[in-house]
Amino acid sequence: MVRQATSENHQEIIKLVNARKIYQMGTEQVKALAGVNITFNKGSFWAIMGPSGSGKSTMMNILGCLDRLTSGSYYLDGKDVSRLDDDSLSEFRLRYLGFIFQSFNLIPQLTVQRNIELPLYYLGWDARESAERAKELAEKVGLADRVGHRPTELSGGQMQRVAIARALANDPHVIFADEPTGNLDSTTGEQILELLMKLNEAGKTIIIVTHEPDIAKHAHSRLHMLDGQIDRIEGNSK
């Protein structure tokens, strides 16, 4: 299976084949994903959209290796990750993925620098090298003068920049952004989006989950979900 997968197109970074995710809610079965087939290419910029309950969060969790499919397959960079155990999924998250959340999800007791260093800590980098990298990344997101501050001393936009820097620390293949501008005013949101677009131009694959069309329009392609299935796809899937 792995060999078959690796023989496929090098442009593909993410591929779902007949992906199903079924939750048992009491006696009822909820089909959060009801047989999804889709391929995302390297360097693409996607927005996953849909009303609440459409399965877009489940989609995000599956793609982000935070959850496993009930059936079907998920190929990440050509490797089938749908049957991996918890440790291996953690390893994939650590090496391939970066996350940005609506509520920033910075660790409040750690400084900006320590927050950015977090993935490097788990990658086993030594303290000096990770400090250097964290400072570089802070500079990249425009927060070079804030590395010693704690998240609570920052504005929402600044916190999200820290989160982006942290998501970049492990040089991920794919960056997932779950409503990244949801807690920000429109101007700051715009700046964050610009930052993401710049990252995309630099070659990162970016997948945003949002229900706001204004945000989604910045993406190259839009995937509309409805009742656990793909409703439609807009834009050019580069």
Add this chain to the structure above:
Amino acid sequence: MRQTRIARNIWLGIENLLLHKLRSFLTMLGVVFGVGSVVAMLSVGEGASKEALEQIRKLGSNNIIVSSRKSAEEEATSTQRSHMSVYGLTYEDYRRIASSFSNIQQTAPVKLTRKDSRLRERKMELRIVGTTPDWFKLVPREILAGRVILKSDQEKQAPVTVLTEFGARKILATESTIGQTIRVGSDQFEVIGIVKSESGQAGNIQIPDQEIDAYIPIEVARRYFGDIFTKRTSGGDESEMVELHQVIVQVDDPKKVEAVAAGIERMLQQFHKKQDYTVSVPLALLKQAEAMKRRFNIVLGSIAGISLLVGGIGIMNIMLASVTERTREIGIRRAIGAKRRQIVFQFLIETVVLSTIGGLIGLGVGTLIPFLITYFSGMITLITWKGILVPLLISMTIGILFGLYPAVHAAKVDPIVALRHE
């Protein structure tokens, strides 16, 4: 590399604990007191057993002490006027004991009287111990000056005496010691030596020597003072005739002490109509005393153990609360790629750091307590390496034991749920 990583993890743990200084400190207190009480308890226990060993040495671990005692019947009749009580060990008993048992190494007879002794105007009552040179082998004490009684003194029935340190100080004061003549009762004795005394109680066992002893050859004691002692009481004179007050027996093998003691008891039974003697075995009494101390230590240890347990539960409680409080942090770490065991490790390190620091502080408190105990009660306490390492290891173990559940609990957190946690 590996080592620095562990050091870094520990440092991160300390940083996290420092965020809630008061909480960490209060959490630690349980372990502090637990370890403190264990250390104190161990030091008291060690001190007690050291004391016991010291007493065995003083008493002579192979010794049997046979003492004269007024029998119960005698006690009842002795209130009558001009009655003379005759009881106790005889010279014949001494001879028989010394010659009948092959396991007996040496024996010393002891004849006791109390006499006023004086050197010019200085006067004090001494306990005159009539004995043989064997005494000094059975009750080995440091010779401070001169020499002890020798066989030749015995043969010559020389009026010589060996004083103990305390008595010598009182009587001789600053005068040159050896060769000085003192008056004992109405007789003159030449001081030939001074020994140290180690009087004191060993539980309920009287140590054979006292600090006001004056040792003289037994033949001299018998000839000068006789076997009859008269005591002036309000009801008139009370006389008693006792040939020997004690016979101290040394057995060659500690394992045979009790058997020989039983043998002596049987033999004395044959020749004495009344129970006017007691046979005491210091070793057996010490064994009893030690068994009691051991039980005492177990009780103390259990109490200290309970306080450690309570400390551990306190840690577990706080860590569980901390895990709930930090659910979101755990979710973030997991989303970033931390494995379950890394989360376990993170929380475990925090508890172990907490309990180890608590243990170290407890060690400080625990080493202070024995000093206070010794200062206020005079009880001997002893802090050994074992007494320090064991509680420290226990506190670390408690950290691991009681930290494991909260840590595993933390690692079980589902990152998806945790990230939504407020």
